Amino acid sequence: MADLVVACLRFGDLRPSVDPLTGTVSRDPRGFDLSAADAAALEHALRLGDAWSAPVLAVTAAPSSADPLLRTALALGASVLRVPWVASSYVADLALDERALALAVASAIRGVGSPSVVVCGDVSSDRGTGAFPAYLAHALSAAQALGLVSLSVSGNSLAGERRLDGGRRERLRIPRPAVCSVEAAGVRLRRASLPATLAASSGAVPVAAVSASSVGSVEVTGVGPFRPRTRVVPAPAGDSSRDRLMQLTGVLVAHDPPQIVAPSSAAAAADALLDYLRRRGYAAPA
Template identity: 50%
Template sequence: MFVVVALRWVDERAEVDPLSGRVRTSDRSAGASAADAAALELGLRLAGSTGGRCAAVSLAPAGADELLRGALASGADEVLRVEPAGEPDPRAADSGAGTAVALAAAVRERFGAPDLVLSGDHSPDRGTGATPALLAAEFGCAQALGLVSLDTEPAADGRLRALRRLDRGRRERLAVPLPAVCSVEAAGVRPRTAALPAVLAARSAEVPVVAARATPDPPPLTAAHGYRPRAKELPAPAGADPLRRLRELTGVGRRSDPPRVVVTDDPAEAADELLAFLRAEGHLDG
């Protein structure tokens, strides 16, 4: 089995300038998140149990070379760093689409089609967790996202057994066909500690670098601000008396009905009461 582990190089101690809003990062405090470290450990276990290979890749600048050398020290057979194309707009959040396209193209060109791609379920730097799903779309394979456990040996039918977290404390058991892309949480996986000889040998290892394939430029971002709902249009108060107009605008002295408490076990009746209230308040037509 050939396993590729996608690592996100991120500074979990980034500082934000209170005046400009720009994010300042440092190579000294950057590295892989706990979820990505768990993905690397699972990838090494799967490659070891099947007699296969494990490669660690990252779309990151030169500062991520130490991260990849750490993966080599832990037991990865190969590493690859994909140099980002251009400087992203710091005001725009990363959707994960460009990352998935760049990683998939680099992995195909360097290694061919992998049997399994592992990654963390999300990254700490405003990550949406969409990159693993987009990677599965790029490779055209199955996907299993948000896993809390993944067996490190394939079953007799060649599938991987996994457990996914669901809402309200429930779990879902999966039989994942290969090839596949899986994202894992950090729960229950303890990354190995690299031996000192391996760490010393990896310090001088050369990290292969390829340029990311250029993607279409996103629409230009001219301004970034929070969502501001449109102001609600209200009719002008009637009359010429300023005090009366002010009271009508502010609602002072207006009679208000006491709140109604409706207790019912019938969902249809509760929905009817809610719709009737919204119509009476003018929020719904008809």
């Protein structure tokens, strides 16, 4: 299965209820469905499978309540796989370590075959961090292209396009293997035929041996607003309050001109960023 195409999906309650007094979030399994981005990811995976005549695998980390939705992908011609995952509450769901989740999903995918392309939604409806596709690319040692609005076949590689500021677009040539996250832009999930839907309604959903909840999680000890670290600054000098205020605000100080950093590698970019933070006092000296 050298050309295995994987659609990594996330199911969530698209219409959760929130208690106005306590803020408790309640989810109803009857409201679970694919978000628009995940539906686009499945459609892109099916199109890539058609172009390469390759098998398509739809995988998700979810409890057994997601089985009816996985059968939707089964009716569309994809094979399915579920990574067992049970969260005790909505907060526990959000606190689950996405890196650990990516490791579990990557292990489950490798148990089926070597993926050529993995397509994910850019953000989920409940978490919305968009970090999972990057973690998954690292776990699979694959290239990553995130936030795409289009994805198509270009020879032995992929061609993608994503938004830039000012209405611009960036075109990418993506080597394989790759993990791509897509927006819900201009793509609508196809509908399965009635015979395929009826046949999939009683189909079995395989369950992976690895569990996402057993790999690790993040413990939330407290929630609060971000507060930058305090810095020791010299006391202002001046005979009047105006002079002292002007010295504190730095209006009479010549500021450093803007600097455009164009390093040749990711390591050089990280070094430039850390050097800037040290000069500004936000990071400890090396």
